[in-house]
Amino acid sequence: MALTIYDISKKAGVSIATVSRVLNGSDSVKASTREKVLSVIEKYDYTPNAYARGMGLHSLRTVGLLCADSSDLYLAKAVYYLEQELHANGYESLLCCTGYELEDRQSYIKLILSKKVDSLILVGSHYVSNIEKENNYIRDAAKQVPVMLLNASYNCPNVYCTLCNDYASTFEATSSLIRAGIDDILYLYDSNSYSGTKKLSGYKAAMKSYKLADYAPFVNFYGGRTDQIESITNFIQDIADRGTTFHGVVASDDQLAVGAIKYAQKNGLRIPEDLSIIGYNNSMLTACCQPELTSVDNRLETMTHQLVQTLLRVLSGEEMPAESVFSGKLIKRSTTP
Amino acid sequence: MALTIYDISKKAGVSIATVSRVLNGSDSVKASTREKVLSVIEKYDYTPNAYARGMGLHSLRTVGLLCADSSDLYLAKAVYYLEQELHANGYESLLCCTGYELEDRQSYIKLILSKKVDSLILVGSHYVSNIEKENNYIRDAAKQVPVMLLNASYNCPNVYCTLCNDYASTFEATSSLIRAGIDDILYLYDSNSYSGTKKLSGYKAAMKSYKLADYAPFVNFYGGRTDQIESITNFIQDIADRGTTFHGVVASDDQLAVGAIKYAQKNGLRIPEDLSIIGYNNSMLTACCQPELTSVDNRLETMTHQLVQTLLRVLSGEEMPAESVFSGKLIKRSTTP
DNA sequence: GCTGTAAATGTAAGTGCTTACAGCTCCTAT
DNA sequence: ATAGGAGCTGTAAGCACTTACATTTACAGC
Numbered sequence: 001m002a003l004t005i006y007d008i009s010k011k012a013g014v015s016i017a018t019v020s021r022v023l024n025g026s027d028s029v030k031a032s033t034r035e036k037v038l039s040v041i042e043k044y045d046y047t048p049n050a051y052a053r054g055m056g057l058h059s060l061r062t063v064g065l066l067c068a069d070s071s072d073l074y075l076a077k078a079v080y081y082l083e084q085e086l087h088a089n090g091y092e093s094l095l096c097c098t099g100y101e102l103e104d105r106q107s108y109i110k111l112i113l114s115k116k117v118d119s120l121i122l123v124g125s126h127y128v129s130n131i132e133k134e135n136n137y138i139r140d141a142a143k144q145v146p147v148m149l150l151n152a153s154y155n156c157p158n159v160y161c162t163l164c165n166d167y168a169s170t171f172e173a174t175s176s177l178i179r180a181g182i183d184d185i186l187y188l189y190d191s192n193s194y195s196g197t198k199k200l201s202g203y204k205a206a207m208k209s210y211k212l213a214d215y216a217p218f219v220n221f222y223g224g225r226t227d228q229i230e231s232i233t234n235f236i237q238d239i240a241d242r243g244t245t246f247h248g249v250v251a252s253d254d255q256l257a258v259g260a261i262k263y264a265q266k267n268g269l270r271i272p273e274d275l276s277i278i279g280y281n282n283s284m285l286t287a288c289c290q291p292e293l294t295s296v297d298n299r300l301e302t303m304t305h306q307l308v309q310t311l312l313r314v315l316s317g318e319e320m321p322a323e324s325v326f327s328g329k330l331i332k333r334s335t336t337p
Numbered sequence: 338m339a340l341t342i343y344d345i346s347k348k349a350g351v352s353i354a355t356v357s358r359v360l361n362g363s364d365s366v367k368a369s370t371r372e373k374v375l376s377v378i379e380k381y382d383y384t385p386n387a388y389a390r391g392m393g394l395h396s397l398r399t400v401g402l403l404c405a406d407s408s409d410l411y412l413a414k415a416v417y418y419l420e421q422e423l424h425a426n427g428y429e430s431l432l433c434c435t436g437y438e439l440e441d442r443q444s445y446i447k448l449i450l451s452k453k454v455d456s457l458i459l460v461g462s463h464y465v466s467n468i469e470k471e472n473n474y475i476r477d478a479a480k481q482v483p484v485m486l487l488n489a490s491y492n493c494p495n496v497y498c499t500l501c502n503d504y505a506s507t508f509e510a511t512s513s514l515i516r517a518g519i520d521d522i523l524y525l526y527d528s529n530s531y532s533g534t535k536k537l538s539g540y541k542a543a544m545k546s547y548k549l550a551d552y553a554p555f556v557n558f559y560g561g562r563t564d565q566i567e568s569i570t571n572f573i574q575d576i577a578d579r580g581t582t583f584h585g586v587v588a589s590d591d592q593l594a595v596g597a598i599k600y601a602q603k604n605g606l607r608i609p610e611d612l613s614i615i616g617y618n619n620s621m622l623t624a625c626c627q628p629e630l631t632s633v634d635n636r637l638e639t640m641t642h643q644l645v646q647t648l649l650r651v652l653s654g655e656e657m658p659a660e661s662v663f664s665g666k667l668i669k670r671s672t673t674p
Numbered sequence: 675g676c677t678g679t680a681a682a683t684g685t686a687a688g689t690g691c692t693t694a695c696a697g698c699t700c701c702t703a704t
Numbered sequence: 705a706t707a708g709g710a711g712c713t714g715t716a717a718g719c720a721c722t723t724a725c726a727t728t729t730a731c732a733g734c
Contacts, residue, residue: 004689016714017693017714018713024692028712033713047451048691049453051392051691052388052392052690055388055389055691055692056693060388073410076413079407080407080408083434092452095420108424114387115387115399227621228624229621262625265627284564287566287599288595288622290599352684355682357723358722366682389719389720392690392719393721395722
């Protein structure tokens with residue numbers, strides 16, 4: 001059986017209260033006593049029981065990290081940054097890969113709350129198809145702990161949002177192609193998420209502002225797994241085969257854009273002369289393809305940093321802004337003119 | 338303040354013991370009593386306090402998931418599969434991205450054990466540079482909970498290993514190039530991990546068995562981040578510029594192999610005529626490049642499944658084999674003849 | 675009607691920590 | 705000499721559960 005605070009107090013010749021004070025860094029312990037206790041702790045390699053501690057402290061310094069799929073290129077990075085930042089501040093992460101089904105997400109949240117996490121971080125925006133319901137259970141969760149949203153916005157007490165202006169970024173990405181003389185621009189997206197709808201609006205607004213409002217045939221939703229490049233390529237091939245012609249592609253993530261590159265290569269199209277392509281997230285994939293992919297950097301590392309800092313301050317009782325919005329940046333590489 | 342088991346027992350008109358029994362699914366509760374208690378729990382949306390529970394139960398059905406970097410393409414997939422499989426069996430995952438420093442890994446393990454996880458899963462093999470020390474603290478951890486290693490082998494009580502025969506896979510990958518008439522094969526690797534050394538041995542053995550034992554100039558260690566393709570390309574360029582000529586590349590992961598593809602493209606080399614390339618892990622990158630990458634599938638999903646099944650049985654007291662070894666498979670695509 | 679047994683439920687003793695409050699020691703100011 | 709206070713330490717009461725053991729209840733068998 002593991003050592004308890006009683007064992008340590010006995011070995012150090014003090015009371016458990018004193019050991020506890022040393023553990024919690026109280027300043028009302030004589031230096032010599034502290035030394036003695038610390039040396040005993042060191043010697044016997046004692047670590048306090050986190051659950052007993054949680055009962056006293058009402059916190060286990062653990063947060064729930066929810067995402068649909070932590071193996072997704074983008075979400076994996078988000079999870080990684082968050083975990084690092086949290087750990088650096090003394091918090092651990094309970095990872096939950098909820099999948100995309102609303103009910104699974106909901107039951108996961110209940111489960112995690114029962115583990116008495118100090119906060120809930122929802123990584124990747126929530127899904128618009130059920131936005132009412134999703135918002136409902138976020139609101140319920142927020143009654144218990146602060147809820148942090150990454151890449152989503154929901155105005156609700158105790159919910160804090162950190163996001164990137166995906167509308168503006170996609171507007172800019174689309175506009176840059178239009179300015180280069182391309183007016184038949186395929187918009188490929190993959191998720192009905194909060195940020196997904198923002199991106200779509202950005203694309204539409206850009207098309208509209210250049211009087212290219214009849215963009216309807218160019219908007220296409222890919223419903224498969226974005227890690228299966230081949231099926232993305234087939235998806236685009238289908239679009240082309242059905243008679244839609246396009247000389248530009250704006251995609252909601254890099255995987256879709258890579259699918260477009262492969263499509264071009266299979267059809268002997270030159271990039272960017274015959275087809276210009278812009279991805280999103282500025283992931284490592286941008287460097288894996290040839291030519292290298294122009295992509296929108298949506299400031300993931302900056303956002304995750306901000307999110308955790310906000311959380312820490314909220315937990316320490318500070319009043320914090322409910323929303324922090326950053327600006328994305330178009331990183332030009334070789335798939336655009 | 339949140340409801341406690343006392344509140345529920347009062348409202349249901351039973352003792353706290355009965356509520357606790359209902360909560361824990363004991364079968365010695367009359368059906369009608371159970372109904373009554375459950376309806377009260379439902380009505381007041383009560384969730385038991387995890388700290389208190391952890392103290393009584395000595396298990397919160399949580400396991401620690403340690404990996405160096407969950408944003409790595411391969412590790413992210415491993416983490417994802419493990420989390421899914423664990424959750425499906427009622428266990429949650431405490432994610433720890435330890436980085437590659439031994440001391441950080443060690444302190445992380447101590448921390449996680451104090452949270453009273455039911456087991457520790459070390460994802461991705463441990464690092465040979467400090468294998469003695471790393472094994473030491475694995476052994477210590479195994480005194481408290483079963484320790485599961487993915488992609489590593491360490492013979493120690495209460496340590497269970499699930500791995501793929503990376504030696505044989507790399508032997509086969511290398512041999513396939515030799516049989517195609519290539520005898521100057523660059524071996525690129527990136528980590529001094531357990532599986533890394535096995536792969537290296539596989540390469541060397543293949544070279545030796547074809548009497549190409551003077552392979553020394555062809556073995557190269559890349560010490561950077563493998564998500565930075567450009568620096569991998571530069572690394573290979575350096576090797577070539579220093580006078581090593583090679584017509585084949587066997588890499589310890591797909592990122593390195595993609596770097597080789599980009600190197601070939603920048604130098605106008607035809608693939609596979611001038612340079613044949615084999616990656617490892619059979620990740621989505623194999624489909625992102627052109628031509629598509631031949632790669633070794635090391636059966637990640639199968640392994641993670643096996644690992645969790647083994648863990649569950651160990652936790653329920655069954656005697657289980659200390660090591661489960663699977664066979665990898667070379668997936669031929671267009672970067673090899 | 676009584677006993678014996680099994681099923682259902684309650685009582686109370688942990689579980690390992692935190693912390694309010696009490697107590698002790700030693701010194702200073704009167 | 706003595707009250708009072710500062711500095712340090714100990715005692716004990718939580719915290720919200722689990723569970724061994726005790727008790728009650730229900731009912732079959734005689």
